[in-house]
Amino acid sequence: MKLTIDRARFRLYLYIGAAFLALWTFSELVNHPETFLKRAWNNIWLVSYLVVLNYILFEHVRRYLAFTWRKILIAPVLLWAMAMLYSFGFFAWRAIGIGLHLYFPLQFYDSVLKGVSYHFPSAVASIIFFGLARHIYDYRKLKETAQRLRIEKQEAELNYLKSQTNPHFLFNTLNNIYSLARDKSDLAPESILRLSKILRFMLYETDGAYIAIEQEVKIIDDYIALEKLRYDESLRVNFNHDVEDMKQSIPPLLLIPLVENAFKHGVSETRNQPFVEIHLSVNRRLLTFVVKNSSEIFGNGKVKENIGLSNLRRQLELLYTDHQLSVQQNGSVFTASLKINLASHV
Known part of the structure; x- marks a missing residue:
């Protein structure tokens, strides 16, 4: 599966990610006002990972899975890999941020599984949020495109009708003049x-x-x-x-x-x-x-x-x-x- 980046589409995911970040950060402000700024910074780091991951899921993996009847053996592997990226990968991204001093470790876990369990709901929520936002955006664009095509088709038909009417009018008028000229x-x-x-x-x-x-x-x-x-x-x-x-x-x-x-x-x-x-x-x-x-x-x-x-x-x-x-x-x-x-x- 060749991975190419459509800049326009990726920009859409950045906008959706910004909206998801805003909602998540607002939740942190309500529930943890004392550590709000640190949590807001942490969310930026985590959402950057989710933007890329959701882009890959919806723009590449989803399309690839549409042909599972040809690739029955590969499709389950892809699904398993995405599940790992949304669970252990998401937690690993947090660990990378801590190692680079780009993430504040506000909470510690006894084991990796507990850490994954804590962060996994956020990853799942992002799938739902990105999926719904993407569907609504594409549906509106599809309606706009259909409307534009309908208008263009009507304009083309209208121009065709006009192009028929004018020569028809001219032809009849020239016939009248011809009859006058013939009679001198x-x-x-x-x-x-x-x-x-x-x-x-x-x-x-x-x-x-x-x-x-x-x-x-x-x-x-x-x-x-x-x-x-x-x-x-x-x-x-x-x-x-x-x-x-x-x-x-x-x-x-x-x-x-x-x-x-x-x-x-x-x-x-x-x-x-x-x-x-x-x-x-x-x-x-x-x-x-x-x-x-x-x-x-x-x-x-x-x-x-x-x-x-x-x-x-x-x-x-x-x-x-x-x-x-x-x-x-x-x-x-x-x-x-x-x-x-x-x-x-x-």
């Missing part, structure tokens, strides 16, 4: 200019975790203006908002998928009287976003969600603990309703 529309240059403004926002304003709601409102306005270039006066678009504080923060481009969905899967497929109605309100940290649009599909109840809505739903699950997204078809009207408690951000 005079509106093509203006649509490209508006798209450049949107792209600039996506490149430079959405790197952070949050943006102000007023920025999200502006990008929705720009997107609506870009989409309206494709339609004649028959398209009716109404976007109104009631926000108590436009500086409140939300994740960037969180609302745009519902607006994009209204144009791509609703208005673009409606022959007669196409419309989009959008209402945004934020009061007392409760965000309500409702998007209604015309649809050629008739029906009632829930509808099958496309990739944009599915991605949005998953993003909401990763971002907020209190939210609700519902989509339904009522006759020829498609409605998407989103409610978020902004205070429930993960």
Whole structure:
């Protein structure tokens, strides 16, 4: 068994040893106040031995014993050796301290066995104390690591969803511009200019975790203006908002998928009287976003969600603990309703 020292782990045992020393010394102060200082010094000498011994036991011997099915003959020898170190070794360390004049012999014993018997309970107590302290520390570290990994996994998934949403949004917008250019529309240059403004926002304003709601409102306005270039006066678009504080923060481009969905899967497929109605309100940290649009599909109840809505739903699950997204078809009207408690951000 190769014995290597992990400095970080050994430092942990030093801290545990300091705590064990403090408790032991306090006990000496209560029970033997007249020789407290000498006993405190003695305890420092004894605990230094216990720190090393417990480090070897829990960091090396314990791991070695995990493979006893391969080393059946060696394991009992190791256990016996550790028992000797905790009993006779501990008493021998006291004798070494006396010989080096680093330990005050406050008590004398008729035999070695009596000395071992007197000090053995302290050694056993150290095993229990070090074992419990080490277990609690490792358990907390394990929980912290698991929590960190969970957060990192969620962030990775969220970034992946965003990386899907943005190209999806860009692809649909470029298709719209392509249709204008193919028809040699005079509106093509203006649509490209508006798209450049949107792209600039996506490149430079959405790197952070949050943006102000007023920025999200502006990008929705720009997107609506870009989409309206494709339609004649028959398209009716109404976007109104009631926000108590436009500086409140939300994740960037969180609302745009519902607006994009209204144009791509609703208005673009409606022959007669196409419309989009959008209402945004934020009061007392409760965000309500409702998007209604015309649809050629008739029906009632829930509808099958496309990739944009599915991605949005998953993003909401990763971002907020209190939210609700519902989509339904009522006759020829498609409605998407989103409610978020902004205070429930993960």
